[in-house]
Amino acid sequence: MMDIAIPYSHKHCFACGTSDSSSTALNLRFIRSKAGGVKAAVSLDRLYQGYSGVLHGGIISTLLDAAMTHRLFAEGVEAMTADLHIRFAKPVPVNHEVILSADIDSCIRGVFTLSSKLYCEQSIYASAKAKFMRANASASSSFLSSDC
Numbered sequence: 303m304m305d306i307a308i309p310y311s312h313k314h315c316f317a318c319g320t321s322d323s324s325s326t327a328l329n330l331r332f333i334r335s336k337a338g339g340v341k342a343a344v345s346l347d348r349l350y351q352g353y354s355g356v357l358h359g360g361i362i363s364t365l366l367d368a369a370m371t372h373r374l375f376a377e378g379v380e381a382m383t384a385d386l387h388i389r390f391a392k393p394v395p396v397n398h399e400v401i402l403s404a405d406i407d408s409c410i411r412g413v414f415t416l417s418s419k420l421y422c423e424q425s426i427y428a429s430a431k432a433k434f435m436r437a438n439a440s441a442s443s444s445f446l447s448s449d450c
């Protein structure tokens with residue numbers, strides 16, 4: 303399945319940029335999930351730990367935010383995070399594959415509400431809800447209904 307295309311504005315992104323643009327880039331690559339959202343698999347090493355052996359909460363937040371951002375990219379929407387809530391349910395181990403997913407919950411008057419989840423061993427270890435607003439008001443999308 304094809305990767306979600308990353309817009310030019312994200313070429314140098316810490317989360318989805320490549321190591322060509324930054325030596326610490328996470329190099330995340332998202333694809334469409336069968337359920338219609340997006341998903342990515344990633345395993346991060348000790349460079350990204352907080353407590354010993356545990357992925358840093360700021361990195362977890364970044365992964366969840368990136369999943370939601372890419373869910374919007376999949377609709378041709380470039381939007382900024384306006385509000386972000388994270389639930390750290392279980393310590394996420396480093397050097398262990400985790401799966402990220404994201405879905406669009408609603409879009410009302412230009413405010414997109416999304417949710418994302420981080421799975422480890424098929425359990426939810428962290429989740430997020432966020433609101434996004436378009437960076438570029440001229441962006442178009444098949445998802446957009448008349449009130450967006």
Ligand SMILES: CCCCCCCCCCCCCC(=O)SCCNC(=O)CCNC(=O)[C@H](O)C(C)(C)COP(=O)(O)OP(=O)(O)OC[C@H]1O[C@@H](n2cnc3c(N)ncnc32)[C@H](O)[C@@H]1OP(=O)(O)O
Nearest residue numbers: 352353356357358359360363364367389390391392393394
């Ligand atoms: C682009 C974005 C960048 C942004 C960066 C900014 C972010 C920076 C972040 C920086 C971070 C940097 C630092 C780091 O990196 S720290 C690393 C990141 N954090 C973690 O890995 C924590 C993972 N989670 C856990 O270990 C457990 O879930 C904890 C220890 C939190 C609780 O596990 P425990 O097994 O002890 O508890 P329980 O689940 O049986 O529940 C017991 C009770 O507690 C209540 N309870 C539990 N949770 C919540 C809650 N959230 N609000 C309200 N209540 C809550 C729950 O309802 C229950 O109540 P009751 O039913 O008994 O009445």
